[in-house]
Amino acid sequence: MKKTAIIATLVLATAVVFISCDSKRQPGKIYMPDMAYSRAYESYAPRDSTKFTMDPNDAGNRIFYNNMPAAGTIKRGDQFPFTVPNDSNGLINLSAQVKNPLAPMAGKELEEAGRLFNINCAICHGAKGEANGPMAPKIGGVKSIIAASPGFSDGRLFFVMTYGQNNMGSYASQLSKEQRWRIVQYIRTLEPPKTAAPAAGAAAPKADSAAVKK
Numbered sequence: 001m002k003k004t005a006i007i008a009t010l011v012l013a014t015a016v017v018f019i020s021c022d023s024k025r026q027p028g029k030i031y032m033p034d035m036a037y038s039r040a041y042e043s044y045a046p047r048d049s050t051k052f053t054m055d056p057n058d059a060g061n062r063i064f065y066n067n068m069p070a071a072g073t074i075k076r077g078d079q080f081p082f083t084v085p086n087d088s089n090g091l092i093n094l095s096a097q098v099k100n101p102l103a104p105m106a107g108k109e110l111e112e113a114g115r116l117f118n119i120n121c122a123i124c125h126g127a128k129g130e131a132n133g134p135m136a137p138k139i140g141g142v143k144s145i146i147a148a149s150p151g152f153s154d155g156r157l158f159f160v161m162t163y164g165q166n167n168m169g170s171y172a173s174q175l176s177k178e179q180r181w182r183i184v185q186y187i188r189t190l191e192p193p194k195t196a197a198p199a200a201g202a203a204a205p206k207a208d209s210a211a212v213k214k
Contacts, residue, residue: 079177084155086163091156098155102181113186116179120171121145129190141167149187150194157184 044067053062074080079101084090105113118127126132129145136142143166149157161180164170171180 079181082158082162082177084159091159091163091165095155095159096153098153098158100154100158100181100184102178102185105182105185109182110186110189113179113182116175117183117186120174121183124168129187139167145187146190146192150191154181154184157187 131144
Protein backbone atom coordinates (compact mmCIF):
# COMPACT_ATOMS: atom_id res chain seq x y z
CA MET A 1 0.00 0.00 0.00
CA LYS A 2 2.82 2.29 0.92
CA LYS A 3 4.62 1.56 -2.38
CA THR A 4 1.49 2.33 -4.35
CA ALA A 5 1.14 5.71 -2.65
CA ILE A 6 4.78 6.54 -3.31
CA ILE A 7 4.49 5.58 -6.99
CA ALA A 8 1.30 7.62 -7.39
CA THR A 9 2.98 10.63 -5.78
CA LEU A 10 5.99 10.36 -8.10
CA VAL A 11 3.77 10.09 -11.17
CA LEU A 12 1.73 13.10 -10.11
CA ALA A 13 4.85 15.16 -9.40
CA THR A 14 6.32 14.23 -12.77
CA ALA A 15 3.12 15.25 -14.54
CA VAL A 16 3.10 18.59 -12.74
CA VAL A 17 6.71 19.27 -13.74
CA PHE A 18 6.06 18.50 -17.40
CA ILE A 19 2.89 20.60 -17.50
CA SER A 20 4.39 23.64 -15.75
CA CYS A 21 7.69 23.58 -17.64
CA ASP A 22 6.21 24.10 -21.06
CA SER A 23 7.93 25.88 -23.95
CA LYS A 24 8.95 29.47 -23.26
CA ARG A 25 7.23 30.52 -26.48
CA GLN A 26 3.90 29.14 -25.32
CA PRO A 27 2.30 30.28 -22.06
CA GLY A 28 1.02 27.77 -19.57
CA LYS A 29 -2.57 26.76 -19.23
CA ILE A 30 -4.60 29.77 -18.04
CA TYR A 31 -8.06 29.79 -16.56
CA MET A 32 -10.30 32.21 -18.56
CA PRO A 33 -7.56 33.43 -20.95
CA ASP A 34 -9.82 36.15 -22.45
CA MET A 35 -9.66 37.97 -19.10
CA ALA A 36 -5.95 37.34 -18.61
CA TYR A 37 -5.05 38.54 -22.11
CA SER A 38 -7.76 41.00 -23.09
CA ARG A 39 -7.46 42.54 -26.55
CA ALA A 40 -6.85 46.29 -26.67
CA TYR A 41 -8.72 48.23 -29.35
CA GLU A 42 -7.22 51.33 -30.89
CA SER A 43 -9.72 54.09 -31.64
CA TYR A 44 -9.01 54.31 -35.37
CA ALA A 45 -7.84 50.77 -36.05
CA PRO A 46 -9.83 48.82 -38.67
CA ARG A 47 -12.20 46.22 -37.25
CA ASP A 48 -13.81 43.12 -38.61
CA SER A 49 -17.21 44.28 -39.83
CA THR A 50 -18.62 40.81 -39.26
CA LYS A 51 -17.99 41.18 -35.53
CA PHE A 52 -18.21 44.95 -34.91
CA THR A 53 -20.80 47.53 -35.85
CA MET A 54 -21.21 51.30 -35.47
CA ASP A 55 -24.96 51.08 -35.99
CA PRO A 56 -26.78 51.12 -32.62
CA ASN A 57 -29.73 49.33 -34.22
CA ASP A 58 -27.47 46.36 -34.95
CA ALA A 59 -25.95 46.22 -31.46
CA GLY A 60 -27.77 42.98 -30.61
CA ASN A 61 -26.21 41.08 -33.49
CA ARG A 62 -22.64 42.40 -33.38
CA ILE A 63 -20.38 44.23 -30.94
CA PHE A 64 -21.32 47.92 -30.90
CA TYR A 65 -18.33 50.31 -30.94
CA ASN A 66 -18.66 53.89 -32.24
CA ASN A 67 -15.21 55.35 -31.39
CA MET A 68 -16.85 58.09 -29.30
CA PRO A 69 -15.89 58.88 -25.69
CA ALA A 70 -18.29 57.87 -22.96
CA ALA A 71 -21.12 60.31 -22.33
CA GLY A 72 -20.38 62.86 -19.61
CA THR A 73 -16.59 62.46 -19.79
CA ILE A 74 -14.09 65.27 -20.37
CA LYS A 75 -10.73 64.91 -22.06
CA ARG A 76 -7.81 65.33 -19.69
CA GLY A 77 -6.71 68.99 -19.66
CA ASP A 78 -9.80 70.14 -21.57
CA GLN A 79 -12.13 72.96 -20.51
CA PHE A 80 -15.53 72.23 -19.04
CA PRO A 81 -18.34 71.92 -21.62
CA PHE A 82 -20.09 75.05 -22.81
CA THR A 83 -23.67 74.20 -21.84
CA VAL A 84 -25.39 77.37 -23.06
CA PRO A 85 -28.06 76.33 -25.60
CA ASN A 86 -27.91 77.55 -29.16
CA ASP A 87 -30.99 79.78 -29.11
CA SER A 88 -31.83 83.47 -28.63
CA ASN A 89 -32.08 83.09 -24.86
CA GLY A 90 -28.67 81.46 -24.72
CA LEU A 91 -27.14 84.18 -26.88
CA ILE A 92 -28.58 87.22 -25.14
CA ASN A 93 -29.07 86.15 -21.52
CA LEU A 94 -27.26 82.96 -20.56
CA SER A 95 -23.99 83.57 -22.40
CA ALA A 96 -23.50 86.84 -20.49
CA GLN A 97 -23.25 84.81 -17.28
CA VAL A 98 -20.34 82.70 -18.52
CA LYS A 99 -16.97 84.08 -17.49
CA ASN A 100 -13.69 83.49 -19.26
CA PRO A 101 -12.05 80.64 -17.28
CA LEU A 102 -8.50 81.49 -18.40
CA ALA A 103 -6.00 83.75 -16.68
CA PRO A 104 -4.88 86.91 -18.51
CA MET A 105 -2.40 86.32 -21.31
CA ALA A 106 1.09 87.65 -21.72
CA GLY A 107 4.13 87.04 -23.92
CA LYS A 108 4.00 83.87 -26.01
CA GLU A 109 0.37 83.17 -25.11
CA LEU A 110 -0.68 86.54 -26.52
CA GLU A 111 1.34 85.92 -29.68
CA GLU A 112 -0.29 82.53 -30.15
CA ALA A 113 -3.77 84.00 -29.65
CA GLY A 114 -2.97 86.65 -32.26
CA ARG A 115 -1.80 83.95 -34.67
CA LEU A 116 -5.05 82.02 -34.22
CA PHE A 117 -7.07 85.19 -34.73
CA ASN A 118 -5.23 86.03 -37.95
CA ILE A 119 -5.72 82.52 -39.33
CA ASN A 120 -9.38 82.05 -38.43
CA CYS A 121 -10.91 85.52 -37.99
CA ALA A 122 -8.87 88.14 -39.85
CA ILE A 123 -9.70 86.63 -43.24
CA CYS A 124 -13.13 88.28 -42.88
CA HIS A 125 -12.91 90.67 -39.95
CA GLY A 126 -9.44 92.06 -40.70
CA ALA A 127 -6.29 92.11 -38.62
CA LYS A 128 -7.73 94.81 -36.37
CA GLY A 129 -11.27 93.42 -36.34
CA GLU A 130 -12.67 96.27 -38.44
CA ALA A 131 -14.57 94.11 -41.00
CA ASN A 132 -12.04 94.82 -43.75
CA GLY A 133 -10.58 91.36 -44.32
CA PRO A 134 -9.92 90.14 -47.88
CA MET A 135 -13.03 87.92 -47.85
CA ALA A 136 -15.39 90.54 -46.41
CA PRO A 137 -16.50 92.04 -49.78
CA LYS A 138 -17.18 88.58 -51.22
CA ILE A 139 -19.21 87.32 -48.27
CA GLY A 140 -21.04 90.50 -47.35
CA GLY A 141 -22.58 91.37 -44.04
CA VAL A 142 -19.31 91.04 -42.12
CA LYS A 143 -19.54 93.03 -38.91
CA SER A 144 -16.81 94.98 -37.17
CA ILE A 145 -15.74 93.09 -34.08
CA ILE A 146 -14.25 96.20 -32.53
CA ALA A 147 -17.47 98.16 -32.96
CA ALA A 148 -19.56 95.42 -31.31
CA SER A 149 -17.25 93.71 -28.81
CA PRO A 150 -17.18 96.44 -26.11
CA GLY A 151 -20.91 95.86 -25.60
CA PHE A 152 -20.57 92.06 -25.64
CA SER A 153 -19.56 89.88 -22.71
CA ASP A 154 -16.79 87.30 -23.04
CA GLY A 155 -19.43 84.59 -22.95
CA ARG A 156 -21.30 86.10 -25.87
CA LEU A 157 -18.18 86.32 -28.02
CA PHE A 158 -17.45 82.69 -27.16
CA PHE A 159 -21.07 81.80 -28.00
CA VAL A 160 -20.76 83.28 -31.50
CA MET A 161 -17.50 81.41 -32.18
CA THR A 162 -19.01 78.18 -30.87
CA TYR A 163 -22.36 78.22 -32.69
CA GLY A 164 -21.90 80.87 -35.38
CA GLN A 165 -24.23 83.77 -36.15
CA ASN A 166 -25.73 85.12 -39.38
CA ASN A 167 -23.20 84.54 -42.19
CA MET A 168 -20.52 83.33 -39.78
CA GLY A 169 -20.37 79.59 -39.20
CA SER A 170 -19.29 77.69 -36.12
CA TYR A 171 -15.59 77.40 -35.31
CA ALA A 172 -16.03 74.71 -32.66
CA SER A 173 -14.48 72.07 -34.94
CA GLN A 174 -11.51 74.26 -35.94
CA LEU A 175 -10.65 75.69 -32.52
CA SER A 176 -10.59 74.04 -29.11
CA LYS A 177 -12.43 75.61 -26.18
CA GLU A 178 -9.18 77.02 -24.81
CA GLN A 179 -8.24 78.49 -28.18
CA ARG A 180 -11.65 80.19 -28.49
CA TRP A 181 -11.31 81.70 -25.03
CA ARG A 182 -7.81 82.90 -25.95
CA ILE A 183 -9.17 84.62 -29.05
CA VAL A 184 -11.78 86.33 -26.88
CA GLN A 185 -8.95 87.69 -24.76
CA TYR A 186 -7.05 88.79 -27.86
CA ILE A 187 -10.11 90.66 -29.17
CA ARG A 188 -10.11 92.66 -25.94
CA THR A 189 -6.59 93.84 -26.72
CA LEU A 190 -7.79 95.22 -30.07
CA GLU A 191 -10.48 97.38 -28.50
CA PRO A 192 -9.72 101.08 -28.07
CA PRO A 193 -8.82 102.09 -24.50
CA LYS A 194 -11.79 103.09 -22.43
CA THR A 195 -11.91 106.73 -21.37
CA ALA A 196 -12.58 107.28 -17.70
CA ALA A 197 -15.95 108.91 -16.96
CA PRO A 198 -15.79 112.24 -15.08
CA ALA A 199 -16.25 111.94 -11.36
CA ALA A 200 -19.66 112.81 -9.97
CA GLY A 201 -19.85 116.45 -8.89
CA ALA A 202 -16.77 117.44 -10.84
CA ALA A 203 -16.90 120.93 -12.29
CA ALA A 204 -17.32 121.22 -16.04
CA PRO A 205 -14.23 122.41 -17.90
CA LYS A 206 -14.10 126.17 -18.39
CA ALA A 207 -14.36 127.52 -21.90
CA ASP A 208 -11.23 128.87 -23.46
CA SER A 209 -11.54 132.62 -23.28
CA ALA A 210 -9.43 133.01 -26.40
CA ALA A 211 -11.98 131.02 -28.40
CA VAL A 212 -15.01 133.05 -27.30
CA LYS A 213 -16.21 135.43 -29.94
CA LYS A 214 -16.92 138.95 -28.81
